[in-house]
Amino acid sequence: MITLGTATLSRFQRGALAQLVSEGHHTYQDMADALGVAKSTISYELDRVNPYDPELAQQDADHKRRACGRHSILTPSLTILITNHLRLTWSPEAIATAFNLSTASIYNWLKLGWLPFNLADLPNRNVRQRRANEHRGTFTSGTSIEQRPKSVNQRLAFGHWEVDTVLSSRGQSRACLVTFVERKTRLLWAIKAPNRTAKTLNDTFGKFMGTFGSQVKSITVDHGKEFADYRSIEQDYQIKVYFCHPYSPWERGSNEYFNRRLRWFFPKKTNFDQITTDEILAALELINQRPLKIHHQQTAIESFRACSD
Structure with a gap:
């Protein structure tokens, strides 16, 4: 014995x-x-x-x-749970909050290789925060972001969106995604477009309005030439278009952030001619269904629906 x-x-x-x-x-x-x-x-x-x-x-x-000594709580079932949520683009912070775990532990398990997920594949890892140079055409007219109401700047008002484009790999295709982020709720939407001309942008915006309609009160964009015909947007839909300062992508911070989330599904070398609408909608659903710390773990979809009621 x-x-x-x-x-x-x-x-x-x-x-x-x-x-x-x-x-x-x-x-x-x-x-x-x-x-x-x-x-x-x-x-x-x-x-x-x-x-x-x-x-x-x-x-x-x-x-x-x-x-003897300290034991890890990382069981096989917990490994599967964490890995599945990482693949759904949940952040370690969101996973830790949802399942009563330590954020530091999840990062440690990733660094030690105990989770079958590459630390470098986390959305927002090793991201350059600013673009050094902008190579596309620009224009200088329009209402400056400096005139945007304080309630919009502070994300107190609902229905104010940031708009941008996500491009195909250079030299492969002119197709792109036009992306829309509602500032208060952080809901992301995206529509594929064949190119970035002003006419195509306005046509794509019409599709966006067909989905969201009265839930759009203003948009904030940069000075790319695809937004040159902004007056038609203002007149056709009775909304206000605000323009960021040149070379200031941080003034559309939500758009920049969620574009990077979208890039997790469609990396830099993606040819959007080959991407289907179903693939785009699937990526949007995964992104919008993630709990957000800014919403006390409520998802963007839940927050958007609450503001829409």
């Missing part, structure tokens, strides 16, 4: 103890004095393995030594 406990004797001492036990006439104190340990150590050792076998005692001690 082997009982639980922590070994304190060396392999040599266990061999010597076995010899003393086999002689049959030594007291616990005699054996303790011979081995240079406390009497209680001998008592514990002999109670732990009975009848005493030094090899069994050593194996038991080695097993307990390996099992």
Whole structure:
């Protein structure tokens, strides 16, 4: 019989103890004095393995030594749960909050390779925060973002969107995604367009309005030439178009952030001519169904529906 406990004797001492036990006439104190340990150590050792076998005692001690210390809570089922949500583009922070885990632990498991997910594949990893140069055409007219109401700037008002484009790989195709983010709720929408001309942008915006209609009160864009015919948008839909300062993508921070989320599904080399509407809608659903810290773990869809009621 082997009982639980922590070994304190060396392999040599266990061999010597076995010899003393086999002689049959030594007291616990005699054996303790011979081995240079406390009497209680001998008592514990002999109670732990009975009848005493030094090899069994050593194996038991080695097993307990390996099992001691701090243990990871990462079980196979938890590994699957975390990995599946990472593949759904949930952040480690969102997963930790949803399932009562430590964010630091999830990052540590990723760094140690204990999760079958590459740390570098997390959305928003190693992202350049600003574009150094803009190579497309621009124009300078329009209402400046400086005139946008304070309630819109502070995300207090619903129905104000940021609009941008996500391009195909350079040289492959002119097709792109026109992306829309509602500033208050962070709902993301995207529509494929064959190119970035002003006419195509306005046609695409018409499709967007066909879906969201009265839930659009203003849009904020940059000075790309695809937005040159903004007056038609203002007149046709009775909404206001605001323009960011040149080379200032951070003024459309939500759009920039969620475009990067979209890029997780459609990387830089994507040819959008080859991407279907169903694939785009599937990516949007996954992004919009993620719990957001800014909404106290409510999803963008839930927040949008609450504001729409």
